[in-house]
Amino acid sequence: MLFRSPCLSPPKETSILFQLFVFIHDSTCFADTLFALGNAGLLNDRNQKGLVIGCISKDWEILQQELRPYFMHQITVIPFEEEMEFYQHIQKTATLPFLYYHTALQSALQRDYLQHFVMTHYKTCLMKLQYYDVVGCNYYSFDDDLVEKPFCFQYDTPVYSGNCFWCTLPYFQSLTIQPSPNVPLELFLCKNPKGRFYAFHSSGYDFVLCKYPNRNGTFT
Numbered sequence: 001m002l003f004r005s006p007c008l009s010p011p012k013e014t015s016i017l018f019q020l021f022v023f024i025h026d027s028t029c030f031a032d033t034l035f036a037l038g039n040a041g042l043l044n045d046r047n048q049k050g051l052v053i054g055c056i057s058k059d060w061e062i063l064q065q066e067l068r069p070y071f072m073h074q075i076t077v078i079p080f081e082e083e084m085e086f087y088q089h090i091q092k093t094a095t096l097p098f099l100y101y102h103t104a105l106q107s108a109l110q111r112d113y114l115q116h117f118v119m120t121h122y123k124t125c126l127m128k129l130q131y132y133d134v135v136g137c138n139y140y141s142f143d144d145d146l147v148e149k150p151f152c153f154q155y156d157t158p159v160y161s162g163n164c165f166w167c168t169l170p171y172f173q174s175l176t177i178q179p180s181p182n183v184p185l186e187l188f189l190c191k192n193p194k195g196r197f198y199a200f201h202s203s204g205y206d207f208v209l210c211k212y213p214n215r216n217g218t219f220t
Helices: 027-040 057-073 083-093 108-120 122-128 169-173 185-190
Strands: 002-004 018-024 048-056 075-080 098-102 134-136 165-167 197-199
Touching (some): 018 027, 018 083, 027 048, 027 057, 027 108, 048 057, 048 083, 057 075, 075 083, 083 098, 083 169, 083 185, 098 108, 108 134, 122 165
Parallel strands (some): 018 098
Antiparallel strands (some): 098 165
């Protein structure tokens, strides 16, 4: 079941414990992603119980070197051959509700859009997880949406939040995640028909024409 909201409610203090899982496809994206997490307050939140960064194996050494000053924030870097393996790692090792964020194929505008909802307003997302399984923005059903579709063909499952989202652990562990020919990773999230999804906003995949409040409080 999907509920949309035209705006975010004001952030409130929450005592919910949570984890962070980030997959870095390109080491050049690392600094911007870490700064975004820090600027949102996610790294210093006392209820944050660990940041795990997955990366392509060839980037593991350079990310380890860059992360040494930040080890006080319980940051762990693990090499994987592909993002699917990181998904499976989360299923096996996560212990709390978590943020999943990845850096693949994001334009600057799409990156700011996703970070606004899942990072800047993370406290609101955590509160929503008390009632929903997955929280983020942009839910595409491909059946009844009137917005322009991001793909020129249809999938048999919805696509959600650019694959950047907050999720409860029981729901994520309920998913069957295994390599399948021609099935993008982002499609696995919506495979459980009992999933309760909350989308704060739907852009129609047009981040230029659709207005939303950015991190500075203005509109873009």
